[in-house]
Structure formats: C-alpha cells, structure tokens
Amino acid sequence: MTPTIEVAGLGKTYGSERVLHRLDLSVDGGVLALLGPNGAGKTTLVSILTTLVRPDSGTARVLGHDVVREAAAVRRLVRVTGQSSSLDELLTGRENLVLLGRLLGLGRRARGRADELLERLDLTTAGGRSVRSYSGGMRRRIDLAASLIAPAGVLFLDEPTTGLDPSSRARVWEDVRALATAGTTVLLTTQTLDEAEALADRITVLHHGRIVADGTADELTALVGGQTVVLLDASGSVIGRSETDGTPASVARALTALDREHLASGDGEGTRIELRSPTLDDAFTAITTSRPREEVAA
Template identity: 60%
Template sequence: MSIPAAQGPAIHVQGLEKSYKELHVLRGVDFDVARGSIFALLGSNGAGKTTVVRILATLLKADAGTAGVNGFDVASQAADVRESISLTGQFAAVDEILTGRENLVLIARLRHLKEPGAIADELLRRFSLTEAGSRRVATYSGGMRRRLDISMSLIGNPPVIFLDEPTTGLDPEARIEVWQAIRELAAGGTTVLLTTQYLDEAEQLADRIAILHEGRIIVNGTLAELKALLPPAKVEYIEKQPTLEDVFFAVVGDTTKTK
C-alpha cells in the first residue's frame, strides 16, 4: 500500500549534525525540497553528501537536528519514511544472471504487488528497455544497467527517490541516458534528491542546487540565483565553437535511442 502524499515540502532538513569522534561530517545542514522537483546536493568527495542521504533514508541516525521525508520524521516515523522512499546508490544493484524483466518481476513479487509481470513490462517501456528486457543483465551496457537499477527503485511508486551519485563511472553516452531517465522521473511527479560531484550534471538536471562544503550548505538556490552571485558577464562577441559533447556525438552518433 502506498503512503499518501503529505502537505509541505517533500524533504525538510533543519540543523542536521553528524560526527564520527573528532571528525565533524555535518555541522548544521538546512534545506527543503519541493514536491515533484529535482534537488541537487553538490559537493566534493567527503563533503557529507552520502551521510545526508543515509540519514534521510533512515540508515543512519543524526547526532542533532531534525529531518522529515513525505511529512514523516526520519527518527520517530522511520517505517513510514521507508514506505515513502527508494534509494539508488553509486553502483547498480542488479542481478546479472537474470534478465532485465526478471529483475523487475523479482522486486515486484518481494513487495507483494499484484501483476508483477505487467509492472515489469511498463517499467521496461518507460525506460526504453523493452527490447533488452529478455536479455541477461550481464550483456547490458553501463547506461542500461543504471536505467534498470533506477526503474527497479520505482516499483511501488515511491513519492521520493534518492539518487546517490548515479552517474559515477559511466561513459558520456550512458550519462546522457541516465539524465533523461531522471528528467522523466520528475516529469511524472516523483521528487528526486540527487547527490553529485559533477557540476554539469547539477546544471543540466536540477531545479534547485545546494552546495555542501565542509559539512555546511554554503549556498542554495536555482541556477539563475547562483549565477547572480557572480558579477554580471561582459557582453563580447565570441565565435562559438562546438563543445566536446557536440564532437563526441557527431563522431559516434547518438545511440541512446537505440538501446
């Protein structure tokens, strides 16, 4: 049974702190995530991004502060929070021996959902994996595995999904595939909290971006708001050269639609 949507932000974090002995990982983190939006938590390795996600997913207890997901407190209503979320880590958690469809059917059955086959077929269609659904996952490309991993996390229609550095280690084509999948999640009403260390990823996907540095949110806003923090750009005539992405896809072709 799905958890009904609550009022207010999908995620609310206030004064979150976490330390490991003398190492202060989080030093008072505050942010809200609007429902149906993509929120990027940007920071370098060790900034505390995964720690925030683990606390919000009830996998780790905070030392101080409060956090709520879908209207439920992560400390006192952990079971309700778990019913409301799905977590996709940095590496695809798929069974390579099974086919893509079998992976999806397995998760649907473990969740005791009716018509697991129909659920699997719909997710394969949604993530452009129908033709690959009968193949063993061991034959999938990195982008296809990641899309399958994300589709598995949507079984049961969780209103909030955490994507912890979802494109780590992927090639340029696979990253574009995953980006498209994330955009489609938000378009369908799912709230996405995305952690990343890639600046272009946050710029491409996020409705709002927060930069986590040394355990604190040092800036939080839309891309336009963040750009406004810098002096206005000078208007100069510059001949636009193709980007590396333009060159890459011109040479290899855009194969994302055929996978």
C-alpha cells in the first residue's frame, strides 16, 4: 500500500541556516501530530508538503504525487487550515462555502455540500450570518468546513485550536477524530501536548530540523523511564521521590526507601504518597533538551 505521505532525505536551508536535515517520514493514515519547539522546522515541512516551498534536497510525495514535479495534482488532493482565517468576512459562512465549492469544481453540488457541512459542524444557524460576526470557535469550525468542501485525501491543520475556549476546542477535536475515522489522513501541528495526546495515533517530534522521536504517546512517555513514588508534605510539595518500574515488589522497595529517608526522621507528619507516571510533557521536555544543537545537527 502506498503511504499517503512519504518523505525521503528531505533537506531545506535558508541562507546559512539548515532548517530541515535529511528527513525520512512515512505516514499511512490516521492522525499524525507534528511536535517541536519554535524553530524546529514544522512549518517548513508542512510548507513543502503543501507545495508552498521547494526543498533543496530529497523527495516528498503526497498521495503518490511528487510535491515538486506534480504540485498541481497535490494541491487538488489536499486541504490546509492555517491559524488565521482566509474567508471573506463580508460574506456569510454559507456563501463562503458555496463560493469555494464552485471554485473547486462542485458546480451545483456546492450548495448541498455547504449545507451538509454547516449541519455537521453545528453552524446551520450561524451560516446565514457574515463571518465577521463569528466567535473564535465558530471561525475555526467554518475554516475546517472550508477545508472539507471538496474531497481531500490529506488535511493539514496548523495549530487548529489556538485561542479557543475549552468547549470550542473539544468540538474541533471531535470533528478531527470524525474526519480521521472517515478515512482522511490528518497531519496536525500543535504546541499543545494534551491536544496531541488526545488526537494523534502517532506523534513525531522535530528538533533542530531532525526527527528525534516517533511513536505513540505511550511509546514516547516510555522513553523517559517508569513510574515514580513521590512523598508530598502537607502543602503538596514533593519532599522525596524514588524510581520504580511499577511492579508491586519495586513499589514496595521505593516505599521502604522513602520511609527510611523521610518518615523515620520525623518528616512524615501530614505527608502523603503518590505513584506518578511520566507524562507526554515530561517526554517532550526530555527529548528536546537531552542533546545539544550541535549534536542534533551533526
């Protein structure tokens, strides 16, 4: 089966700054979350995959089409939702969708498709109002509808829930999951780790232009070790910790160690014990700070 996204030896340099360094990546479907600190190369990679930027070396194919030699074919098959709206604020939400549908070749079907998406994203009533009157959450959802007005094999989402309230954010998450379940491959860039954990089937971490980690959320958190037994004082501050692999025997040894170190010395009054597992935030911090830039870019 041909991957929906396939990158081999991809490189990009701006002046003397190497932004991407021989990237290899293959995506077969589902939701891929692309994580990385600012300047890691996420935007450049997405720009190459969506034909906006030409790579200096290597190849990239989307749905079997080379992003350089077959750029027009790629643009017909993918959709992109950025951080800022590209819709006409003077038109209503429905008018924007119908216009885009006609531009993308839907003809008379554009009206029916627009109504279908407005209903699906709970925007039927708002669809009759001008976009400039929309709240932030409604704008993100109408942007998503615009990306889906015509069939798309791959949807690129650039930080889709930035600035949204929790309710609107949860609604966008539901929409993204539904798209992936229906067969659309989603590549999501985000700075929000809980968003990646909630949505992604797979997470790829970029650091200084290289892929430094790739796997499920559980696989990435496993990279930073096992569980930790922590001792908290009455105020909730950590006053002791002991590593454990999570087995009963290991937890018992950790408790004994903490007992010897703190409880027996009189530090036990008002304290409590917690068993903590590493989080994706712990993994991301460890992965992106474990090696200096010179080593990563070597």
